[in-house]
Amino acid sequence: GESVGLHLPTLSVQEGDNSIINCAYSNSASDYFIWYKQESGKGPQFIIDIRSNMDKRQGQRVTVLLNKTVKHLSLQIAATQPGDSAVYFCAENKEGGKLIFGQGTELSVKP
Amino acid sequence: DSGVTQTPKHLITATGQRVTLRCSPRSGDLSVYWYQQSLDQGLQFLIQYYNGEERAKGNILERFSAQQFPDLHSELNLSSLELGDSALYFCASSVRVDTGELFFGEGSRLTVL
Numbered sequence: 572g573e574s575v576g577l578h579l580p581t582l583s584v585q586e587g588d589n590s591i592i593n594c595a596y597s598n599s600a601s602d603y604f605i606w607y608k609q610e611s612g613k614g615p616q617f618i619i620d621i622r623s624n625m626d627k628r629q630g631q632r633v634t635v636l637l638n639k640t641v642k643h644l645s646l647q648i649a650a651t652q653p654g655d656s657a658v659y660f661c662a663e664n665k666e667g668g669k670l671i672f673g674q675g676t677e678l679s680v681k682p
Numbered sequence: 683d684s685g686v687t688q689t690p691k692h693l694i695t696a697t698g699q700r701v702t703l704r705c706s707p708r709s710g711d712l713s714v715y716w717y718q719q720s721l722d723q724g725l726q727f728l729i730q731y732y733n734g735e736e737r738a739k740g741n742i743l744e745r746f747s748a749q750q751f752p753d754l755h756s757e758l759n760l761s762s763l764e765l766g767d768s769a770l771y772f773c774a775s776s777v778r779v780d781t782g783e784l785f786f787g788e789g790s791r792l793t794v795l
Contacts (some may be wrong), residue, residue, distance in 0.1 A: 605782035614684065614786030615725070634751050660725065664782035668715050668774075669738045673726035 575604075575663050575673040576657075583679045590648040592676045599642060603664040606635060606646045609675070610657045618646070640682035656680045685709065686787035688773050694793045700761040703790045705755055705777030713737070714756040715776075715784060718746055720769040731756055732779050763794045
């Protein structure tokens, strides 16, 4: 069936370093992906999205890369800060808002 | 603050009971979504409404129902509650139906004892 999955449940980085969070998907027809951030006690927060007609998209300190050949996407966070500590989810958008979420990667930023 | 308001924030009830969770979407958003987050299942899509009409359904149990009212607020009704229904229930809203950019509320934590 359809699924998106993250490679690592946890990731620990030093403040100021770059973080890379990976995600794989199974359906080669999937064409729209989104990254969300969830801080403790809060709801998921949209970070960035990418459609399959793009390989890369940049936001403020974040970059999403999409490799359709190997069905893989990644979220890169530049100069990671303590405020970036959260659980990060990749999601596939199925039918306009029906998001299929991966399990999440917990990012910890060490000062 | 996402602009999406959910009440109550916490709810403790017993098995077999019925509860109603309420959601007010962001001003101007016509689409409302309900998601369930639990440790074993993760974040799961339940149901979507657009301007009062049901638009998409996910893994929502028959014991659960939802509706969106003319003022666009939405309610999720959970009945015959079981221990396994204990979870965080999130409401989200969006302006368009074809977007993955949803604005989530802070959730309602349901504990069934």
